Amino acid sequence: MDQRVRDHIAESFAAQSMMATLGAELSRIEKGQVEITAPILPGSRQQQGFGHAGLTFAIGDSAAGYSALSVLSTGCDVLTAEMKINLLAPAKGDVLRATGRVIKPGRRLIVVSAEVHALEAGHETLIALLQGTMVPLGA
Amino acid sequence: MDQRVRDHIAESFAAQSMMATLGAELSRIEKGQVEITAPILPGSRQQQGFGHAGLTFAIGDSAAGYSALSVLSTGCDVLTAEMKINLLAPAKGDVLRATGRVIKPGRRLIVVSAEVHALEAGHETLIALLQGTMVPLGA
């Protein structure tokens, strides 16, 4: 994979202040697949003390978006047109890991998905599944 | 509307640390309709400086969830089973306002929607539409 694309993704990620607020990190970049990891910070919780759906969505959507960016050339950007999330289990644990994937690249639209797992004491649970559409913005 | 339900929603909202992190406030509670308002904080942005989709989703999903809670009795809670968001315009402005509504109440599932508007200098723009399903958790 082209190092410039990798750098482009890392720079875009660093420019998303929300990712810093959530303590999220880019943990893996491959062509068509990007992984984002985030702790469940004290400030990222819902009313029962689990990770907030907004955290799960934010890293799932971003991982999916960067998987789309990973198949484009470096001058491009992507916007989320729409995203559907099914929440499968509470976001309970130490860390959440979102893995975004390109399902179908395209000039006008890129269909993506993401899985989010909660990691706790060496155990991982699938907590959310996302499916959506990214719009590539030209160089 | 029963003041106890109103208090129950306010307490649940206060227990969501993510809402404080995002600077969000409960701005209106009616039976079947709840409004949440949040500034686009410096720490809530995406790579182009607009509000992050995670912010839009977090307040839209929460407003929708509390609209569901507003039609239940005080001992209940709700969980998001799934949520679909269509992003219509960049989250550009001073403040976002999410308005959640109950579409179809039910014992097992409550279908909800939410609109998110961006407010800027007295002007408001519809930036997102959410449609999803809440699961009521019994008293």
Added chain:
Amino acid sequence: MDQRVRDHIAESFAAQSMMATLGAELSRIEKGQVEITAPILPGSRQQQGFGHAGLTFAIGDSAAGYSALSVLSTGCDVLTAEMKINLLAPAKGDVLRATGRVIKPGRRLIVVSAEVHALEAGHETLIALLQGTMVPLGA
């Protein structure tokens, strides 16, 4: 509303053999809003004898698509990129009526919604809500 756009929609509808199979009719065309009506035919049912979700989806998606086409010029076509349907009640009755609406027009994407009602003995019930994205195809 331009009669040529109206004719264009009627011709496109007539070319969809699935609509004839389902007994569906274009019952109203306005700029940004199109209505399709279909009986629950003996051949359009699910295992309990109600209308099949495929019928509800087919007319809801088509009504939404034609609402998008109604805001475009006559040489255009549209394709569904994605559609989410929440089923609220069984498709029980004599006739289903789908009302599609444009939520946000755009050059690249048109966000649409549709409601489907079941009509029975003068009574109507909202049975489904759709939210999705149409891609306009140029003249």
Added chain:
Amino acid sequence: MDQRVRDHIAESFAAQSMMATLGAELSRIEKGQVEITAPILPGSRQQQGFGHAGLTFAIGDSAAGYSALSVLSTGCDVLTAEMKINLLAPAKGDVLRATGRVIKPGRRLIVVSAEVHALEAGHETLIALLQGTMVPLGA
């Protein structure tokens, strides 16, 4: 896999008149995975002559629903609560094949997905991806 569950699925499928109208057949039943195959009949087309999105949805949704039924006991039924479909390519070819899978079983909700492929002259193309929620109805 229990033969009674298999028979239960086959009977339910046979009771769905819409499946006969579309020429659809149950082509494989395994625990947690069900396949439905349908030709693109002359009466199942959209305005450009490809298979209608209603066809793709109907078999995808049914395959997903039966995958859910395959993990339940024989007295149960399932209803689709909601389904999201992303259409990836035109339904072009001789036959469509929908493969439904259980993502997360549950007592109250079963999260499912489906892929739909178009088959043409020994070649297969992924044309749609569905993700949704089934509600199990007790024995």
